[in-house]
Amino acid sequence: MDAETDDVQRNKHPAREIDPIDRKILGVLVEDATISYAELGERVGLSPPAAHERVKRLKRSGAIRATSAIIDPRAVKKPLLAFVHIDTRGWGKTPELMAVSKYPEVEEIHTVAGDTCMLLKVRTEDTRALEGLLARLYDTPGVTSTRSYVVLSTYLERPVQPEITSEWPAPKHMATPMY
Amino acid sequence: MDAETDDVQRNKHPAREIDPIDRKILGVLVEDATISYAELGERVGLSPPAAHERVKRLKRSGAIRATSAIIDPRAVKKPLLAFVHIDTRGWGKTPELMAVSKYPEVEEIHTVAGDTCMLLKVRTEDTRALEGLLARLYDTPGVTSTRSYVVLSTYLERPVQPEITSEWPAPKHMATPMY
DNA sequence: CGTTGATGCGGAATTTAATTCGGCCATTAT
DNA sequence: ATAATGGCCGAATTAAATTCCGCATCAACG
Numbered sequence: 165m166d167a168e169t170d171d172v173q174r175n176k177h178p179a180r181e182i183d184p185i186d187r188k189i190l191g192v193l194v195e196d197a198t199i200s201y202a203e204l205g206e207r208v209g210l211s212p213p214a215a216h217e218r219v220k221r222l223k224r225s226g227a228i229r230a231t232s233a234i235i236d237p238r239a240v241k242k243p244l245l246a247f248v249h250i251d252t253r254g255w256g257k258t259p260e261l262m263a264v265s266k267y268p269e270v271e272e273i274h275t276v277a278g279d280t281c282m283l284l285k286v287r288t289e290d291t292r293a294l295e296g297l298l299a300r301l302y303d304t305p306g307v308t309s310t311r312s313y314v315v316l317s318t319y320l321e322r323p324v325q326p327e328i329t330s331e332w333p334a335p336k337h338m339a340t341p342m343y
Numbered sequence: 344m345d346a347e348t349d350d351v352q353r354n355k356h357p358a359r360e361i362d363p364i365d366r367k368i369l370g371v372l373v374e375d376a377t378i379s380y381a382e383l384g385e386r387v388g389l390s391p392p393a394a395h396e397r398v399k400r401l402k403r404s405g406a407i408r409a410t411s412a413i414i415d416p417r418a419v420k421k422p423l424l425a426f427v428h429i430d431t432r433g434w435g436k437t438p439e440l441m442a443v444s445k446y447p448e449v450e451e452i453h454t455v456a457g458d459t460c461m462l463l464k465v466r467t468e469d470t471r472a473l474e475g476l477l478a479r480l481y482d483t484p485g486v487t488s489t490r491s492y493v494v495l496s497t498y499l500e501r502p503v504q505p506e507i508t509s510e511w512p513a514p515k516h517m518a519t520p521m522y
Numbered sequence: 523c524g525t526t527g528a529t530g531c532g533g534a535a536t537t538t539a540a541t542t543c544g545g546c547c548a549t550t551a552t
Numbered sequence: 553a554t555a556a557t558g559g560c561c562g563a564a565t566t567a568a569a570t571t572c573c574g575c576a577t578c579a580a581c582g
Contacts (some may be wrong), residue, residue, distance in 0.1 A: 180479060182418055190419065193412035198374045211532045216570070218530095227418035232411055232502040233372035237360055239406035240369065245453065247426070249492075255573060257498070265499040273499040274424065275491040283426060283492060313428075313455040313462060319436070320444040320452040323411040379539060390561050395540070397559095525582075531575085538569065545561090552555075 177318075182227060185210070189228065191217055194323055204294035234323055242265045242269070242287040245315040246294055250282040260305045269297050361406060364389065369406065370396055373502055376410035413502055421448070421466040425473055429461040431485045439484045448476050459490075459499040 182190075188208040192199060205215035222228045237243055252261065258276075261282070265273055287296045294312065301307050305315040361369075367387040371378060384394035401407045431440065436454075438515055440461070444452055451464040467473045473491065480486050 173353075176435040187419070190412065190414055192413060194432070195409070195411070197410040197412045201570095202568075210530095212534085212568085213532050213570080213572095218464065222418075225418070229413045229415050229417050230502050231376040232374070232413055233369065233376045233407050234409045234411055235369055235373060236406050236408050239404070240366065247453075247455070262498065270499065271501050272497070273439040274426075274497045276426070276494055280492060283494070306429070313457070313459060315455055315462070318451070318453045320449065322450050323409050379542095381539070391539085392541075392543095392562085394562055523582105525580105527578105527580085529569065529576105529578085531577095533574095534572085536569100536571070539568105540565100540569105543563085543567070547560080548558090550555100550557075552553100 180221070180225065186218060186222060186227070189215065189222065193219070193228065193231075236299065237287055241289050244288045244290055244294060245318065246286050246288070247313040247315070248284040248286055248298070248301070249280040249311045249313075250301060250307055251309045252281045253308055254306065258306055261307075264301065264304065264317060267297065267300070269293070359400070359404065362432040365397060365401060365406070368394065368401065372407065372410075416466055420468050421465045423469055423473060424468070424497065425465050426492040426494070427465055427477070427480070427491075428459040428490045429463065429480060429486055429499070430458060430488045431460045432487055433485065437485055440486075443480065443483065446476065446479070448472070 168302065185208055189204065192204055192207055201212040201216045201219070204210075204219070205212045210218065219228070237245070264270055264284070267286075269286045269288050270284055271287055272283075274283045275281060276283050286294070286297060288297060291314070294314070298310055298312065301310055351519065364387055371383055371386055378393045380391040380398070382396070383389075384391045387394065389397065398407070416424070431506065443449055443463070446465075448465045449463055450469050451462075453462045465473070465476060467476060469480050469507055470493070475492070479490055480489055493510060
């Protein structure tokens, strides 16, 4: 079982390497998921049915996990963005800690190495609601400390997860690391 | 000029409060942006044209900022997720710092209060590429120190920004803060 | 080499959905 | 009271998604 099968596949069908056209398609769909296949084909140089088939394959293979509307947080009254680092006893994913994922304020939960065990991305109506969330976290068995980073302003928040690039940008500085 | 006009409006048209049906629509669209208006209307209790008009309005008002395909980071060879905290001299948004937003590895840039000035969410192919990015950051004038949190595993990553709830979940613990 | 099978493509046809239109009802302002 | 507005529905029209073939390319295989 090679890396491809183990990684991307895992969840789904028979992989098949992502080619440059696929990357273009992904790039377009990240910007607008409701584009017509006619225009998508236009932009990537394919006929509408061909573009359609590519997209179907990308969905089947799991490369496209979902399509989603990007909501303005202010419109749903959750303008406050914060990152919360949590230290826990034992570093385990206990049921109590997992229950945190059911809080609607919590947008992401990751575990990271080092002192900080968990890292949350949360959105709330205001600092008062953030404090309420922190209170609930401290009530959660296993939580020993938290540190919050309240976002003052956001310069960049790309439409979605990874940035798609057709040609790989040469990381110029990588040739001369300085540490 | 009231808060609504100042906040949500700003970018766009004549606001008009988001009602429970709008919230339901947003919730559905966050889960799947390519659903047909027929089914959307079905789920929120409207006819297809009515649902269509609601969505158009939500887009015009800016509540729906965009639609996007959610890509599996492994499919585009960027399986490594990390959060990078950056301390800078002077706390200013200099052109050099803003140029960081052009790095394709960088998915989000926020400024936060406290010692840490900037907070980045980045995805790279591997730790080597992350180091390359850090090297570039250290080359950026104004950067004094960085701290990286490499994500070991992700428990939750909701399809998109804020969690949409039709009825507000009562924050039980908020009545008894403990600090 | 020639053959076979599989894959990806484009054009045309068909089915389905998006969009427009007109009229109705409720709420609000005059 | 009544006019005006906004939001909805059902029907009609337009546009797009999806299916259906036939063709070309490539690779494995005889």
